Amino acid sequence: MIVVWGKPRQPPLGSKEWSAFLDVEGRVMDSKALRKRIFYGGVEQSQRKEVWKFLLGYHDYDSTYAEREYLTSIRQSEYKTLKSQWESISPAQAKRFSKFKERKGLIEKDVVRTDRSFDFYDGDDNPNVMLLRDILLTYSFYNFDLGYCQGMSDYLSPILFVMKDESETFWCFVALMERLGPNFNRDQNGMHSQLFALSKLVELLDSPLHNYFKQNDCLNYFFCFRWVLIQFKREFEYEKTMCLWEALWTHYLSEHLHLYVSVAILKRHCNKIIGEEMDFDTLLKFINELSGQIDLDSTLREAEALCICAGENGEACIPPGTPPSLPIETDLLYPQQDD
Structure with missing residues (x-):
């Protein structure tokens, strides 16, 4: 340890x-x-x-109160226009629009399983669950190439809980997906680059653990897939998840602090993993069962220590463009004003 x-x-x-x-x-x-x-x-x-x-990048740090108020009003109007695109699809049209039907069905299945034990989404006919559905459907039209993938509702849920406004939630989600959308690409390049970076960081920061994974054909790090895909959303209780995400979103020490958090958790359990000679399947089961058992404060402190310790060598382990380092395209969020 x-x-x-x-x-x-x-x-x-x-x-x-x-x-x-x-x-x-x-x-x-x-x-x-x-x-x-x-x-x-x-x-x-x-x-x-x-x-x-x-x-999240919805507002620029150097924006004024007046600029933010203007942006919000513009965005509300834009959101209504986007939402109307799928709301206007008739049942007859939907029959001939298989991609829409497929995405709508997937979204409706996922939102009724998202954070239902949390009061904000609890109960039958919960209007907040319907808002999740509407926002995700609207996003699938806003970014039709990416569409909807399982895991997106996990990111959206806390944002809606905090914003409690449909349009603002949508645009904050858009900004977050500008960073993390590659997690959901069909070719999984965004995920593979992060898992590759994680393996290089473990090699740098804990060579005995790296060697154990190498000997046991675990270097693909797929046992950490869920951690990386939704940034530990299912490993912590709701409030702790929001605290963790705030630390990650600051990009204060690194744009890839979530990878150092992963290393910190693995290092903490290194002796058990090696001592019990876990193979891939056992390791996957063990990692999944850590959900709800990880202390956030000590993990963040350990991740900070690892990040500082790794320094430039750590950053060199992470290929350029690895999510969430992709820059936010602020022109998507900030409309051009006429002179």
Whole structure:
């Protein structure tokens, strides 16, 4: 087990402290200091609706109150237009639109299984479940090439819970998918590049564990597939997931902190994995059963320590363009204004 020397977690960012980061026109004066503060403490639930828009790339850090208000109104109108595209499809049209029927069916199956034990989505005929469906269907028309894939509802669920606004949730989800959409590509290149990077990081940071995986044909790291695909969404309780995502979204120490989190968890259980001579199937079962058993605070501290320890050598393990390092195309989120 590694020595934990990452900095202790701080209390979450509250409204008074958040206000102190803004100038009189609403610009974030020091985005790096803000991201550092959130990395170490997260954000109070009451402030998430505002702060997440910056972390996700819906708002630019140097935007003003007036610019953000204008953007929101424009985006509401654009969302209605996008949503109307699938709402206007008649049953007769749907019969001849197999791709729409297929995606709609998959979305409807998934949303009724997404976070139903959480109060916000609990119960029959829950309107928030219907909002998940509507937003995902709209996204499948916004990004028709990518469409919908299982796992997207896991990302959308906390965003809707925080935003509680259909249009804002949609555009925040769009911004997140600009980074993480490659996780869902059919060729799985986005996933393969991350799992490859993870294997190189383990080789760098824990050579005995790497050698064990190599000897047991486990170097594809598919046992970590779920961790990477939905960034630990099913490994932690809801609130802890949001705290973790806030740390990841800051990109404070690395754009790929989720990979260091993966290494930290594997290192913590290294002796058990090797000692019990786990093969791939046993390892997969063991990893899945860690769900709900991982301490987030100590894991984040260990991931921070590993990231600092790895330094430039760690970043060199990660191929260029590996998600979520793809830049956000801000022109998609910020409409051009006429002079």
